[in-house]
Amino acid sequence: MGGEGTADFSSAALAESHSAVVVFVGDRAYKVKKAVDLGFLDFTTVRAREEACRREMELNRRLAPDVYLGVHHLVDDAGNTRDWVLVMRRMPSARRLSTLVEAGVDVRHDLRELARLLAAFHARAPHDAKVAAGGRPAALLRRWRDNLAGTEPFVGEVLDPGTVGEIGRLVERYVGGRGALLDARARAGLVVDGHGDLLADDVFCLPDGPRVLDCLEFDDALRYVDGVDDAAFLAMDLERLGAPDLAESFLGWYGEFTGGLPVASLVHHYVAYRAFVRAKVACLRYAQGMAPARATARQLAALTLDHLRAGEVRLVLVGGLPGTGKSTVAGALADRLGAVVLRTDQIRREQRGPRLPAPRGEADAPRGESGYQRGRYTPARAHAAYRELLTRARRLLARGDSVVLDATWNDAAERDAARRLARDTSSTLTEVRCVAPADVGERRIRERVGDLSEATVEVARRMERTYAPWQEAVEIDCAGRPEDAVEAVWTAVRGAARDGARGAGRGGARSGTGVGR
Incomplete structure (x- = not known):
């Protein structure tokens, strides 16, 4: 056969699998099926072994047409067929x-x-x-x-x-x-x-x-x-x-x-x-x-x-007040997971279009909030943004993508909707709340440049007053280095994945190998 070159086929050899024995003699290989019933295959009759040999030859010629030579029967002294053998070229x-x-x-x-x-x-x-x-x-x-x-x-x-x-x-x-x-x-x-x-x-x-x-x-x-x-x-x-x-x-x-x-x-x-x-x-x-x-x-x-x-599909809620660093954490976590990150800030902007100048007399001030800003964060518009967020997440989870949802998550009803989504899509859920001292958060808000979020200090203060208790979330201190916060969230996600495996089949989860890892 082309490609064998100077391979040495002088020695005889024997190989065995769970369902067959192969004898190597010269430049030929002779394969005989074992007379076994393993549940998923039954070669206990001569007829079954013949059919298996012929089927193997036919199917394997699709990828190695010059290797599979034929099927022959083995006979006893009286000329009766006792078994069947698949004859092949011996590979080096x-x-x-x-x-x-x-x-x-x-x-x-x-x-x-x-x-x-x-x-x-x-x-x-x-x-x-x-x-x-x-x-x-x-x-x-x-x-x-x-x-x-x-x-x-x-x-x-x-x-x-x-x-x-x-x-x-x-x-x-x-x-x-x-x-x-x-x-x-x-x-x-x-x-x-x-x-x-x-x-x-x-x-x-x-x-x-x-x-x-x-x-x-x-x-x-x-x-x-x-x-x-x-x-x-x-x-x-x-x-x-x-x-x-x-x-x-x-x-x-x-x-x-x-x-x-x-x-x-x-x-x-x-x-x-x-x-x-x-x-x-x-x-x-x-x-x-x-x-x-x-x-x-x-x-x-x-x-x-x-x-x-x-390969677990994960849904991670990353919440917290404006200025706590949740968007930084969500983005870095998505990179680690190979996940898609979705933000209510982005959806809110899409729903409202580009930001327009505030009306005369309502320009943002360090201690004030324009009517324009209040309009962005009304309960109805917030709910619409969350509804779209979960709709997009559902599509991604169903097709096997993990998703990180970056939002304030200050409303308990919105969190309940996310939990239902995790159950519906058989996704492992992790809930994280980013926290930081008020002075740190307010300083970050004032220093923002080019961020999607348009929440002011006053918006953050109002959200803090109405933030619904969130006992289910893992609290992450985000006042220090971002990489420390990300590492803490990563630990929480991995813990939720283990809990999810143990809880699968009971109504949903709480909380190196080189192939796409």
């Missing part, structure tokens, strides 16, 4: 992607070519209504639940119960609030009949291009996935091998060749799903007598949880 083991990565070889060119190959494969793959259904919320949840059920016998002995429990809660929470996102991707034709099992062990980096072997053949529905889900399998495996930078680069190149990646939370979710698929497989290998598979299963479960946590 030294060019296996996992081997190269572990050896520290530069594989960036190979990964870029692999991303190009996978993108082209997905572009021509079927994506009809039957395939598209595989990317919708019900199908994604079903796959997760099946995998979680498959690990139940191993919880305790192999997998940590707390880890598995949190995985289940975070999965239900994320998918429960992202139906619009998943349905939109299915309608856009982004769910394809993919590879389904893209691992670094099954990719060979040859001079004339990569060869991708061993796609999932035993259940078509498990291959009907979002293209990013398919690519995320290899990204997960690269991360498992200790190369998160390569994982991020590979997904970036895949996005380049497909028109862009989706929101980071969805990428994290798909990487998590793939890690847990392999965690289940490692559990099965442990049950088959492979003791080292226990550590692998635990590593993969931890990787699953890491990405699910990173």
Whole structure:
């Protein structure tokens, strides 16, 4: 085969997975299915093993047409068929992607070519209504639940119960609030009949291009996935091998060749799903007598949880009186989270248009407030601004973006509306109130230049008199250095995320891995 070069195929070898045995002799590989029933596959009959071999050959010729040579039967002395074998060209083991990565070889060119190959494969793959259904919320949840059920016998002995429990809660929470996102991707034709099992062990980096072997053949529905889900399998495996930078680069190149990646939370979710698929497989290998598979299963479960946590969709309310520094905190927090920040000040300006000069005799003074300013902050106009703020936030949360809402939040009813939004969109909620001494806040207001906020000192004083109690919020002292306040808010957000995971399914939450982190 082109690209094998001077590879040494003189030695015989044997390889084994949870469902097959491969014998290497000369320049050929002979793959035989195990007569096992693992729940998600059943190869206990000769007929089933024949069908699996033929299906594997047909499907894998899509990405490696010159590797899969044919299916032959094995007969006994009487000429009766006893089993079936898939005959393949033997790949040079030294060019296996996992081997190269572990050896520290530069594989960036190979990964870029692999991303190009996978993108082209997905572009021509079927994506009809039957395939598209595989990317919708019900199908994604079903796959997760099946995998979680498959690990139940191993919880305790192999997998940590707390880890598995949190995985289940975070999965239900994320998918429960992202139906619009998943349905939109299915309608856009982004769910394809993919590879389904893209691992670094099954990719060979040859001079004339990569060869991708061993796609999932035993259940078509498990291959009907979002293209990013398919690519995320290899990204997960690269991360498992200790190369998160390569994982991020590979997904970036895949996005380049497909028109862009989706929101980071969805990428994290798909990487998590793939890690847990392999965690289940490692559990099965442990049950088959492979003791080292226990550590692998635990590593993969931890990787699953890491990405699910990173992919949580968060709604953060950053409130406080004018001049307390809430906008500085909100902007810096949004940068850390990769979130969208929305401000009532911006919405208020959009609703009213550009600021006009105050009427004669009502120019702002240090101790005064114009009728123009009072008009900006009437209860009716404030409510309209908050209503628009939450409307925009709902759209963003539904599509998987985290959102930071910068507003005074002095009205308890507006906070209640935000809490309902967090519940409706299955988003982790954090409530923060920025505080500072009155003299600090008033000095900041007077020194503002070019800020969106038009609140005067008198507006701030009036808001302080009417500010509804906010016991649910974490109070952050913002009188000192902004970076200290941001760090305190970041700690509160991370704490709320953990509380949210524990509270998922009970009416809503209170309070490095290289892939979009």
